[in-house]
Amino acid sequence: MICIKHMLAGIVFTLPWYISGSLLIIDSVPIVNSTAVPSPAATGNVRLITVYLPAAALDNPTKRFPCVYHLPGLGGDNNSFAVGNQNIMDDLIKEGQVEPFIIVHVDPSLVNGIDTDGKRRYQGTWYVNSDLNGGFEDFMVQDLIPYVDAHYPTISDKNYRAIMGQSMGGFGSQYHGITHPELYCAFGHASGTPFFLLTTNSTLVAPAQPSPGFEMFTFNSFILPEIPTFGPNAGKVTPDNGPLSFSIFSYAAAFSPNVNNPPYYVDLPFEVDAESKPTLVDGPFFVYSPVNGNQINTGKSLVARPDIIAKWTQFDPYLLINNNVETAKKQGIYHDGGSNEPLNAAGARLLCEKMASLGIDSEYILFNGGHTTCLTSELCARYRTIFQMISTLFAQQNVFTDDVRIRLSGNGTILLQDNAQCSLENVTVGIETVPNLNITETNIQIAVQDNATFTIGNTELQNPAVLQVGNRFTKAIIKANPDLQNHTVEGSVNLNGANASFAIGNNSVFGIGAGVNDTKTNTLNQTGISSLTNLTRFDLAIQNGTFNAQQVAAGTEQSSALLLIGTDALYNVTINPDTGKILGGANIVFATDCLQRHPLVQSVAGINIPGGIRNNINTN
Incomplete structure (x- = not known):
């Protein structure tokens, strides 16, 4: 300390x-x-x-x-x-x-x-x-x-x-x-x-038409355009030829050093002679143009040294x-x-x-x-x-000591009746579908009736929790599992009981849905890719009972929230003014900006609308 x-x-x-x-x-x-x-x-x-x-x-x-x-x-x-x-x-x-x-x-x-x-x-x-x-x-x-x-x-x-x-x-x-x-x-x-990309996967960014020497595509792109044609280093590969050549020598100093090989004390991953002149072979070989990034045919290629490339691939x-x-x-x-x-x-x-x-x-x-x-x-x-x-x-x-994943094949209902109690404390619970079952929709319904209670987090004991509905995914997972591209999530909470209660405690989160799917956000220099799936609808219906979301007084501190992330989602809050109650003053948050990447990023400062619940409030 x-x-x-x-x-x-x-x-x-x-x-x-x-x-x-x-x-x-x-x-x-x-x-x-x-x-x-x-x-x-x-x-x-x-x-x-x-x-x-x-x-x-x-x-x-x-x-x-x-x-x-x-x-x-x-x-x-x-x-x-x-x-x-x-x-x-x-x-x-x-x-x-x-x-x-x-x-x-x-x-x-x-x-x-x-x-x-x-x-x-x-x-x-x-x-x-x-x-x-x-x-x-x-x-x-x-x-x-x-x-x-x-x-x-x-x-x-x-x-x-x-x-x-x-x-x-x-x-x-x-x-x-x-x-x-x-x-x-x-x-x-x-x-x-x-x-x-210089070694094991250079082919992944190479031209559409392979040619002999193809595995040297990226090395050729770095080295060949910078070899001088006149002066003392004409025809030689040196670290002073240019920034791309220098980077190859810097790699080599880390991945294939040779303290007995002056003047550069490295072994390069392609053939050069004692004067540092490279071995070149003829053919239709392509490199990136340093001017516009287009691929151009140099007619020449370096010759790989597999023993040195093998050293590089160890890192x-x-x-x-x-x-x-x-x-x-x-x-x-x-x-x-x-x-x-x-x-x-x-x-x-x-x-x-x-x-x-x-x-x-x-x-x-x-x-x-x-x-x-x-x-x-x-x-x-x-x-x-x-x-x-x-x-x-x-x-x-630090806050959530356990992370539970409940995997469902599509839809699910959580029904609490009579005097049933469900309490989440110091835990993160995720409800998600199994991607390889080709399920395209998840619909999670939580119904609290009679005298039942559903609590996310314990404010009195300062034991927060998270309930998250929706698959976690990245752009790469979407690419590997295209069926997830159109995967949607719907959710609802329905309170209908004289003493029915749904509560979200301090620093706790009930997160449903998705974020911006591969579209530009209003955040500078960023493309939004959510870690949850696409939310299409969420309904909060308080026929009879109490919806209680606590709120920390200081505006810059964390507060509990019903976190709704999506671009086109339809949010509906229906309250019976005679028998339904909303307490606590916390916000229901509608976030279209991927700064709010995941329900566990608890704070909503800078995104939420202060002053209570928003988005299609219906008290009829």
């Missing part, structure tokens, strides 16, 4: 970054247990981190919080996203969109050029162990996480720890999230570098997931890519689809923009969305 003295010391050095009560602390992590990681930016064998502490951590020095590790891209360091994330998190917490958590910003940077040991380096470690770059994977696992848990008020449990990143950091979050499920309950990436998330299916099913997973970066967008989509084919739920979002669009502004949705997904997973672990 971080002590007050340490916090106050941090304030002295980070006063310009002290915003809205939250705090950024620059700290040095000693490398003790792992292989030395070259660290030219710091004195001694240490690595810098920048830690975001939410205001709640400063106000409650004995409280412990979940923790997210944020990995920057190639050339980035521990300060790349620290200030931007502070602004975004402060806003999200203020809006009630996420619970407070700590963010640790990691520094993976290396020099770009000759290091002090005389060997060439390529800016970043790719977060793996390498003979050239050092043991950065070991550093994160053996040094970084134990240090953070010992010096900051984190909850030292994988269920309260997640990892995320952008570009190179996106690859790192995939790699660590998949290979270290014992450490992380969730991982997400923004434009994560899909280097597997391939697309293949690694095959050996980690069951653990990944228990994690929260998020992918995104930009419409102006076809390779990264294809990589995110294909990895999501691969996971779907293995029965792994994950979320894929295509946003409007390029590789670095909309990362640091608090107005942008990319990191906001990842933070919300991760907060949802933390909420499941």
